[in-house]
Amino acid sequence: MVERSVALFGTSQPVPPRLTLTAGSLTATLENGALRWIRHGDIEVLRAIAWQVRDRNWDTPEPLVTNLVVQQQKTGFRVTFDALCRSADGELPWLAEIIGEADGTLRFTGTARPRVDFLTNRTGFVILHPLAGVAGRPVEITHTNGETRQARFPELIDPEQCFLDIRSLAHEAAPGLWATSRMEGDTWEMEDHRNWLDASFKTYVRPLALPFPYKLAGGSEATQSVTLKFSGRPSAPSMANGPRPVAITYADSQARMPVLGLRVGTETLAERMRAADLGRRTGIGLVNARFDPRADHDVQRLGHLGELAQALGAELALELVVPCRRDPAHELRDFAEMLSQSGVQPESIAVAVAEDRLRLVPGPPPPDLALLGVVYGAARNVFPQMTIGGGTFGFFAELNRNWPPFGLIDYITHIAASVVHAADDRTMMENLESLPAMARTVRAFAGAMPYRLIALSLGLDSGPYGEPAPNPDDTRRTLVRRDPRQRGLFAAAWALGALAEAAHNGIAAVTPAALAGDLGIVECGDRLSLHPIYHVVRGLARAAGRDVAGTVSSDPARVRAIACRNAAGRIVLWLANLTDEVQRVTLPEGGNLRRLDEETFAAAGLAADFLDRQKATRIGREIEIGAYGIALIEMGE
Template sequence: MVADALKLFGTREEPAASRRLRAGRLEADLVSGNLRTVAFAGVEILRAVAYVVRDRDWGTCDPPIRDLQVEEDDERFRVRYRAEIEAPDGARLAYSALIEGTADGTLAFAVEARPDRAFETNRCGFCVLHPIRGVAGTPLRVEHTDGRVEDARFPDLIEPWQPFQDIRALAHEPAPGLRATCRMEGDAFEMEDQRAWSDASFKTYVRPLARPWPYRMEAGTPDRQSVRLTVEGAPPKTRATGRADGADGPVALRIGAPLPDPMPRFGLAVAPEETEAALARPDRLRDLAPAFLLFHFDPLAGHGEAALAAFARVAALLPEAERALELVLPDRDAPADEAGRAAHLVRASGLAPQTVVVGPAADRRSTPPGSAWPACPPLEEVYRAARAAFPRARLGGGMLSYFTELNRKRVPLDGLDFVTHATNPIVHAADDLSVMQTLEAIPFITRSTRAFVGAKPYRLGPTTIGMRQNPYGSRTMPNPDGRRVPMAHDDPRARGLFGAAFLVGYAARLAGSGVEAWTGASLAGPRGLLPAEGRTAPAYHVAKGLAALGGARRLELRSARPGAVDGFAVRRADGRLELWLANLTPEPQEATVEGVGPGATVSLLDEAAFDAASGGNLPPERPAGERLRLPPHAVARIVAPQAP
C-alpha cells in the first residue's frame, strides 16, 4: 500500500487485496473471496461473480475469508475458502466456496451455506454482473428455468423493472467470434438493470424480489448454489480488458468540435446541520462562487424556522448565487396546506428562494418489484400546491432520491419548469474500482431520462460519493472508522484525491446530456468540501473550476481509455482553452492531448501538492509538455492561451 493512502483515499484502510488468477487465456481477479473482471483472450466477459449476503436494510455483509487455499498452474486454478457471518441476534451463517477455472474458458464457482439457527437476510446467494460497455443493446439468449429459450437483447435505455425473470442461463457475444454462456443453479434468478443506480453492470441475482423479504433461512438446512461460465471461440484480435490499467502506453485524448450544450451550472447542497460550518468559512464559499445553493428542508427531520433563518444567512454571504429550496412535504395533510405552511415560514425567514424543488416524503422510499406503492397524493396536486405557495419561483419536481425511483414513477411534466433526481455511487458496492466504474453509467442515466422528459429542462441533484439518504432501508450506514462501506453517509474518499478525480470524471460523463444545472458537492458536513478540521478537500479546487466554467462553450474531448484518464474541455469567454483531466486509477498514467496549442500551462493536483491544496491553494502552473504524467488519482488543469 502506498505511504500516502490518506491523501489518496481519505482513509488508511487498505483496499481489499486482489490476486490475479490465470488459466491460459482465462483471467479473473480474486477479491474478498469473489471474482472481478473475468476476461478471456483480453475481453471482459463478466464484471463480477460474487456470493453476497445482505441484511434487512440491504447492507452488504463483509465476512473475513478463512482457510484460503489457492492452487494455480498454466492450465487451471482452484480456490477454496470458508467464511462466517454473525447476525445482530447472534445467528451464524457459515459457508464454504470452491472456484475452478481452466484454460478452455470454463469457470465454476460453487457455495454451500448453512445457518446454525434461523438467519434473517434480504438476499443470500450469487450475483453475476455483465459489463455495460459494448454490451448494452446487444443480443442476448435467455434460458428460463422451465427450459424455454428467449432471444432478446440487453436493454439500451435503462429498464425500470427486471428485464428478464426466472433465469437459468444467459448467453451473449462479448466480442465478435466469442460466445459466453453463464449458467446459474440453486434457485430462480432474475436480472435488474443496475445502471439505474449508476452501477456499470446488468446484475443477475438469486431469489426473485416478488418473494417476501427479509426472509429466514432455516437452521441446519444447506443452501447450495453455483455459477458456471463457458467461453467458446476467439475474438479477431486481443482487446484490453475492462481493467482501467489494462493497456500499455500513454492515454491519447483528442479535442474536437464544440458541443451543442454548454457546461452545466454548478451548485452546492446545504443541509441545516451544515450551516454553522458554512457560516464559519465565508471566505471559502465566496472563493468557490457556486452558481446556486440547494437548501434541503424537511419538516419530518425537525427542520423549522431556525433552519430557514440559517439558510438565509448562508445565502446572504453569496447574494449573486441562485437560492434553491429542496422542500419535502410530509404527506400528513393536504399538499396545499403543507406547501402553504412551508411558504409562510420561508417568507418569514427572508430566504426568498428563486427555485423550489418539491417532493412528497413517500417518494423518498423505494418501491421494489412486488412491493405495494405507498400512499401518496397525486403529483399533479403536489405540484399545483407548490406553484400556488411559491408563485414567483421556478418549480422543479422529480425525485429527491435517485434515477431508479424517477424511472419507476415518471412524474407529470406539465406543471414543472424542470425535472431532477440525484445519483449515488455506493448503493451496491463501495470498493474503489466499482465507484469509479459507476461513471460509465452516467451517460445512460441522462440519455434514459431524456427519453421520457423530452425537451423539459433537466437538473441533477446531489451526486456525492457519500449517501445522504437511503431509499432502500431504514438508514444510511454509519462509518465511524472511515472505511469503504456501501450506503455510508460519510465516505472518506471524498476528502482525498480520489474524490477530486471522481468529480472530474462525473463532469466528463455529462457531455451531451443537456443537464442545465448540477449539484455536485456540499460545502460542509460529512460529504462537504471543507473537512471538519477546516481545511479544503482536493475536490474543492475542482468544484471551484466547475463553478467558474458554468455556461462555457463545451468542446468534445475523446479519451482512448476513459476508464483510465478522462476529463472535459471548454472554450472560455476570453478565448482561452481550458481542460481538466483526471487519473481515475490507483496506478500512474501518462496522457497525450491532441488539439492543445503552444504555450499551454498545467497545474497538477497530486500527492505532492496535497498539503498546499488542503490550505486552499491550487498548485502553481508550469509549462505543459507533450506528455503529461498523472500520478494515482491526480487531477490536471491545462490552460492554452489561444486557439490551437
C-alpha cells in the same frame, strides 16, 4: 509528508489485495472473495461473480476470508476459502470453491452454513454484466423450466426487472464469441443496475416478489453455483501489447458547463458559517437544502438557509418534502406561509412526495400516481411565479418508476451516490459509466426539460430506504454518508469525472458535495482546511455557463477529461486519473501544467487559490498523471 493512503483515500485502511487467475484465454481477479473483471483475452465478459449477503437494511458486509488456498497451474486453477459475513443480525459463515479449466470454463460454488438462524434480505450469488458491448445487444435466456427465448439487454434504463425466472444467460461477448452463464441452486432474475448508478446489469438470487427479510435456519446448508462457458471464437485476435498512453482529442460539442451547487449537509450551523468564506470563494451558483416538515423544520431553518446562501454569494435551491398526510394543497400553503415569514426568496423549489408515497420496488404502483399530479398542481397554484422542480429526492430508480407530470414543472431532478451496492475503489470509478445512460433515459421520457442532479457524490446524503448506514470505523462501506475517500484525491478525481459526464450530457445543474461535514469540501477541525475536491469545485464552478469543448478520451476508464475557455479565451483542459497507477496521456497540443496530486496534497489543503498560485510547468504533448491525480492545463503557447 502525508501518508500516501491518506492522501489518496482519506484513510489508512489498506486496499484489499488482488490476485489474477488464468485458465486458457480466461483471466479473472480475486478480490475480497469475489471474482472481478472476468475476461476472455482483452474482452470483459463479466464484471463480477460474487457471493453477497444483504442484511435487513440492504447493507452488504464485506466477507472475512480465511483458509485461502490458491492452486494456479498452466492448465487452470482451483481456489478454496472460508468466509464469514457479520451484520447487525448476526453472523453467516460460508465456504467457496472456484475452478478455472483450460478451455476457459469457470465454476464458482458457494455454500452457506448458518450456525444459528440468520435473517437476510438476500444471500447468494450476484452476476454482473458490463455495459460496453452489452447494453442494447441480444441475449438468449433459459428459464428454470428449460424454455429459451431471445431478447435484448436494455439500451435505456429499465425501471422494472429486465428478465425473470432465469436459469442461464448467453450473450455474444465479441463477434463470434458467445458466453453462457448458468446458475444453479435457486432462481435468479435481472435488474438494470444503472438505476442506482452502478455500471452493470445485475443478475441476482431470490426473486423480489418473495417476502424479505427471510430466515436461513441454523444448522441448514444452502449451495449455489455459477458456471461460465464459451463457444465459438472471436473474429479478431487480441492486439493488446501492454497499456498504451491515453489519447485526448477534440470533437465537436454544443455543451455548456452546468451550474454547480453545494448541499447543506450534516454540519452544524456554526460550521456552515465558519466555512462560508471559503465556500464563497468557489464561485458556486446554488445552495441546495432540504426542508422536511416531518423533521420539524421551521421558519428558523428557512432563515438560516437564506443567510448561508447570502454568505456564499449563491442562490437557494430548496427541496420540499410534501408528506401527503393531509390534503397536499394545505401542506403546501403551510410551507408558503413559513417561507413568507422567513423573508427568504429561493431561486427554485423542488417538490417531492414522501418516500412512502413512491413506488420503491418493481411492479404495480401501490399509491395512485394521480397523487403526483395533485401535488404538483397544488405547488403550481401556491407558487405561480416560482421555478418548480419535480421528480424525486431518491435515486434514479424512483424517478424512473414515478414520472412526474411534466406539464406542471420546470425541471426534473433526483440524487445519485456511488456507494449503494459496492464500495471498492474500482467499482466507484466504473459507476461514472452510467451517467450518459441516465441522461439519455431522462431525455426519452422528459424531452428537453432541464435536468438537474441535486446530489451527485461518493457518499449518500439521504435516500428513499432509510438513513445512511453508520461508518464508525471510517472504512469503505456501502450506503454510508461518511465515506473516507471524500477527504482524499480519490473524491477529486471522481468529481471531475462526474462533472465532465454531466456537462457532456447536457445536465443543467449539479451538486457534487456539501460545504462541510461528511460530504464536504471544507474540513472544520481545529483549523479550517480544504479537501482536494474543493479545488475541482472551485475551478469548474467559475466556468458555469461557458461552452465546453468536446474532449474525447481514448480510455475513459483510466482518464476523464473536460475543457472550456477561461476569461482570457484560452482552452483550459482538466484531466483526472481514475486509477491507482500512474497514467501517461497524450494531448492535442502543449500548454502550461498545474497539478493536484500526492506531492501537492498537503499544500492544496491550505489555500483556496492553490491552483491559481502554483507555478505552471511548460509541457509538450505527453504528460504523466499520478494515482487519482488532477492535471490542469492551459492549452497553447
